[in-house]
Amino acid sequence: MTFEDVYMKYKDMVYNLALSYVQNTEDAQEIAQDVFVAVYQSLDSFRYEAQPSTWIYRITIHKSLDHIKAKKRKKRFRFIISLFKPDSNEIQHEPPVFDHPGVLLEQREALERIFRVIHTLPDNQQTALILARIEQKSHAEVAVIMNLSTKAVESLIQRAKTNLLKKLNKTEG
Amino acid sequence: MKKELHYLDQINRVEAPPYLFTRIQQRIIHLRENRRHPVWAWSVSLSFVALLTLNALVFLQSQKINGTLDTLVETMHLATSNSLYE
Numbered sequence: 162m163t164f165e166d167v168y169m170k171y172k173d174m175v176y177n178l179a180l181s182y183v184q185n186t187e188d189a190q191e192i193a194q195d196v197f198v199a200v201y202q203s204l205d206s207f208r209y210e211a212q213p214s215t216w217i218y219r220i221t222i223h224k225s226l227d228h229i230k231a232k233k234r235k236k237r238f239r240f241i242i243s244l245f246k247p248d249s250n251e252i253q254h255e256p257p258v259f260d261h262p263g264v265l266l267e268q269r270e271a272l273e274r275i276f277r278v279i280h281t282l283p284d285n286q287q288t289a290l291i292l293a294r295i296e297q298k299s300h301a302e303v304a305v306i307m308n309l310s311t312k313a314v315e316s317l318i319q320r321a322k323t324n325l326l327k328k329l330n331k332t333e334g
Numbered sequence: 335m336k337k338e339l340h341y342l343d344q345i346n347r348v349e350a351p352p353y354l355f356t357r358i359q360q361r362i363i364h365l366r367e368n369r370r371h372p373v374w375a376w377s378v379s380l381s382f383v384a385l386l387t388l389n390a391l392v393f394l395q396s397q398k399i400n401g402t403l404d405t406l407v408e409t410m411h412l413a414t415s416n417s418l419y420e
Contacts, residue, residue, distance in 0.1 A: 172350040186351075194357055198358060201358075268341045275342065325339070
């Protein structure tokens with residue numbers, strides 16, 4: 162399988178999964194680039210012991226979570242700079258732009274709120290929820306991708322849903 | 335609230351932008367260009383080791399010269415100070 166074949170087969174999968182994490186086309190494109198550069202670098206050493214899709218799913222998950230963490234770090238750094246330089250341009254905190262092309266206009270506001278709460282969940286709950294609800298993967302498939310047992314995935318999803326509803330109720334109240 | 339959660343199942347799948355592959359190719363080319371050749375890395379580290387050895391040799395040599403100079407001054411009873419009225 163050449164790199165171009167891999168790209169053609171998995172480009173939409175990677176882009177959509179990245180969008181599920183960041184809800185922003187610009188960030189999703191950046192993540193997709195990181196993913197395929199990583200795939201290019203290790204394609205020769207890939208042993209086909211796992212499914213290529215599982216391997217690429219895992220890379221995308223790692224890159225997306227890394228991207229979110231890097232963005233948070235930058236935001237914190239800008240905030241600290243703004244404390245020392247009140248007149249600096251660094252104080253302009255740009256709010257995260259919700260720009261998901263797959264979201265219907267009438268559901269946009271509700272989904273924006275839901276995703277804001279999803280981002281506060283622990284990484285593994287976030288991933289399990291995204292794979293099961295948005296990527297429509299079965300619990301067994303999620304278990305393979307996350308390298309966990311099906312039982313562990315079920316409990317992760319249950320906890321994620323409970324936390325999500327609790328936090329959503331709190332934000333509404 | 336639970337109804338709102340169903341919106342997550344209704345997110346449509348989208349296609350990756352057509353220019354994405356060109357951008358990835360550009361990044362791969364850039365990566366290849368910036369990759370250091372192993373011979374280059376070896377020659378840099380070898381020259382660093384050579385520089386360290388040379389420094390050590392010069393230091394040891396200067397210690398030796400200092401030793402012989404002291405012996406010469408002692409045997410010839412030479413003055414070690416610039417003061418004329420001691």
